[in-house]
Amino acid sequence: MTKQDTKTLILDAAIELFWTSSYHATNMNALSEAAGMNKATVYQHFRSKEAIAIAAVDRAVERTEGWVFTDSVEQNEDPLDQLAEIYQRIYQSHKALYEADGMARGCPFVNIGVELALASNGVREAVNKAFAVFEGYYKDIVEALADDGRLKHDLPSAQLARDLQDNMNATLTASKVKQDPEVILEGAKRARRYLVG
Amino acid sequence: MTKQDTKTLILDAAIELFWTSSYHATNMNALSEAAGMNKATVYQHFRSKEAIAIAAVDRAVERTEGWVFTDSVEQNEDPLDQLAEIYQRIYQSHKALYEADGMARGCPFVNIGVELALASNGVREAVNKAFAVFEGYYKDIVEALADDGRLKHDLPSAQLARDLQDNMNATLTASKVKQDPEVILEGAKRARRYLVG
Amino acid sequence: MTKQDTKTLILDAAIELFWTSSYHATNMNALSEAAGMNKATVYQHFRSKEAIAIAAVDRAVERTEGWVFTDSVEQNEDPLDQLAEIYQRIYQSHKALYEADGMARGCPFVNIGVELALASNGVREAVNKAFAVFEGYYKDIVEALADDGRLKHDLPSAQLARDLQDNMNATLTASKVKQDPEVILEGAKRARRYLVG
Amino acid sequence: MTKQDTKTLILDAAIELFWTSSYHATNMNALSEAAGMNKATVYQHFRSKEAIAIAAVDRAVERTEGWVFTDSVEQNEDPLDQLAEIYQRIYQSHKALYEADGMARGCPFVNIGVELALASNGVREAVNKAFAVFEGYYKDIVEALADDGRLKHDLPSAQLARDLQDNMNATLTASKVKQDPEVILEGAKRARRYLVG
DNA sequence: AATGAATGAGAGTTCATTCAT
DNA sequence: GATGAATGAACTCTCATTCAT
Secondary structure, X not given: OOHHXXXXXXXXXXXXXXXXXXXXXXXXXXXXXXXXXXXHHHXXXXXXXXXXXXXXXXXXXXXXXXXXXXXXXHOOOOHHHXXXXXXXXXXXXXXXXXXXXXXXXXXXXXXXXXXXXXXOHHHHHHHHHHHHHHHHHHHHHHHHHHHHOOOOOOOOHHHHHHHHHHHHHHHHHHHHHHOOOOHHHHHHHHHHHHHHO | OOHHHHHHHHHHHHHHHHHHHOOOOOOHHHHHHHHOOOHHHHHHHOOOHHHHHHHHHHHHHHHHHHHHHHHHHHOOOOHHHHHHHHHHHXXXXXXXXXXXXXOOOOOHHXXXXXXXXXXXXXXXXXXXXXXXXXXXXXXHHHHHHHHHOOOOOOOOHHHHHHHHHHHHHHHHHHHHHHOOOOHHHHHHHHHHHHHHO | OOHHHHHHHHHHHHHHHHHHHOOOOOXXXXXXXXXXXXXXXXXXXXXXXXXXXXXXXXXXXXHHHHHHHHHHHHOOOOHHHXXXXXXXXXXXXXXXXXXXXXXXXXXXXXXXXXXXXXXXXXXXHHHHHHHHHHHHXXXXXXXXXXXXXXXXXXXXXXXXHHHHHHHXXXXXXXHHHHOOOOHXXXXXXXXXXXXXX | OOHHXXXXXXXXXXXXXXXXXXXXXXXXXXXXXXXXXOHHHHHHHOOOHHHHHHHHHHHHHHHHHHHHHHHXXXXXXXHHHHHHHHHHHHHHHHHHHHHHHOOOOOOHHHHHHHHHOOOOHHHHHHHHHHHHHHHHHHHHHHHHHHHHOOOXXXXXXXXXXXXXXXXXXXXXXXXXXXXXXXXXXXXXXXXXXXXXX
């Protein structure tokens, strides 16, 4: 197996486990087993658990960017539809996972960011980078709305993009703490409401 | 020392440590030491670490309710001022702590709720209860605004209260991930903006 | 069991194992088992393996000082007899151990000192301290010989004491590398020869 | 690269690493890296780490014999000068290394012999062989002194040769434990003193 | 009520070695 | 002859918890 393939197996296992079990509650035994390889093999590709967490956040961004943001933007013209589809896609996947294993997982980036922000600068920065990527898409949406004259606010688009990111974070946090994926639908409405009333 | 005093020492230590170090990264050694007693003594008052977490959330609610919500409401007539003061008080305390030890801690309820929602139903429910308490105060504010005719929305007050709670959660999450307490000031403005434009 | 008792059990096990198996080849499982307790218990008394090594050297000095040096000095008047008995006692014990388990162990202080001098300053210093203690006894012997006019050398007694310590070290090193306790008898003669011809 | 060249690269790396870091603290990763090749390549030339240690001792003998013993003997007529130069050469190299990297390394043969005498008969025998080689040179010196009538002792030359080897071992051991190459100069004087007073 | 001491289980990490090419 | 990749076993050390007093 090529080096990149093995790394990918590790990171995909890490994304899933850190998402569902938190960073600290995931141990390297479980991680290596989920990745389908020996623990020592994991350590030939990453120097530490923390390094895996950082790389996992980066990889999760790449994965999320595609099927959530890029696809939603490409398949809709109207910025409000784009926004709606972003939420819809997240809702669908969270709902499917919830029905499959009874877990409302929340946001993988918020989860690990909140858990490790004070313990690992590397993870913290990776999560910030993730948010910055997503905010790029929100910014485009906000600016398109502004161009159309539909935007309710007279605020910098970067600021509103951050607001949208915060709305997503709060929504997924609530869906996790309540263990209820339906909350995500409320979050979608609130996002729209916030932008265009 | 009375039974209650000892419990309080334990819970106050737990609140601080879970807040700054997360639940998993806090160990019972550190906890008992911070509480100023022997580890075995801690276990005479709580059956497990998880039980401490649950009780600590409850106690944190009591503590927060007083100096954040009750005080802010009592010392202001205008609901928008009440809302502003809630954020102001939280901002001031987070800023002071940040200046003291360089840590932007985020929201203690979100932190532990996100970390343990899937691992401990007890903690999850305690955090939900906490949010419900806070939402009660937000509901009063929203309803007062509605009575004044200043509220922009035509939505149930319970819903808007939840939105305000989510705004607080997102704000403190962002302040933690960015390690920047100033973010809280932005959150205050956004809350107001959301309610009255 | 009292704290000191437990520490003593640990150190006595460590002395034996480091002596026969070297520091690195002794693992904490074997050490805790030899001490008759759980591994975690060992770590409640010492912060690390290295800390055990340092304390073990100190304890080995105490133990050796008594039955080798103090006793030999007390039970003989003539300094040459004192010196002879020091070697005799060491010879007897090494021979007995060799016959019991087929291992000529060498000098516990040289063994660990040579293995760890560059890796652990703490151990290195402990070993130097050990040698200093033993040199104190050699110095007394040398000075007694000088007072009698039997000493062949016109050198500072501290220097000759160091020479005697070196002779012991070389002797026990040779006995280990050759796996032959009889070499110690040769070392005894050489020490005498060196001092009085 | 020829088979022999590769082996030599491995052994030279091993000599240096075992000397400075001990056998156990040197791992095969570091060894292969220092040898400039893949770990698997190392295992195509030696069946095990222990086999490398044994061969490394043999090679260290060859290397030492030349620039320490042969050269010292060839470049001096007087046996006492020969002995002095042996120590001088060792002193110079140890001092240079100490100044270069702050490590007084001690005797490579004593180091590994003491560490592994009980764990590896192969290494133990290799070290004994090393000492036998060096004792051959010491024997010549002792016999030359005896022929000149300058030797103080009436003892078999093989015995005195062993005494000289022990003196070297003790000297280098002391220089390592004290982390002071100057000790070697004292050892040189003591060797001479022992032979001729 | 409080504590000094102990522990089974398991944490993350590293070891010498081997496989497949 | 050489190497990238993999691994079972073992490493030091820590965890939440309990015992005995």
